[in-house]
Amino acid sequence: MRVTVITRDKPNHLQMRVDTREAHLAYIKQTGVVEMAGPFLDADDQMCGSLIVLDVADMTTAEAWAENDPYNKSGLFESVIVSQWKKVIG
Secondary structure, eight states, rough: EEEEEEEEETTTTTTHHHHHHHHHHHHHHHOOEEEEEEEEEEESSOOEEEEEEEEOSHHHHHHHHHHHHHHTTTTEEEEEEEEOOOOOOO
């Protein structure tokens, strides 16, 4: 099943994102369930959140993935939404 993880960073936390980015990317590679991903950008073209599409067996797996993401563990996020998603176009 496909699941989206939509996050928004806490205000003024760009440096935390930058500092944690390598661990986040290593986690993506290690877990092997990310189909596509990328950051949201603010008006100044600075990263301020993420959209991640997971290909997982169930919601429990997706929620555990989101919880264990180094970005989340570092306290970067103001909000995290994990939702089942159906790809229709693309």
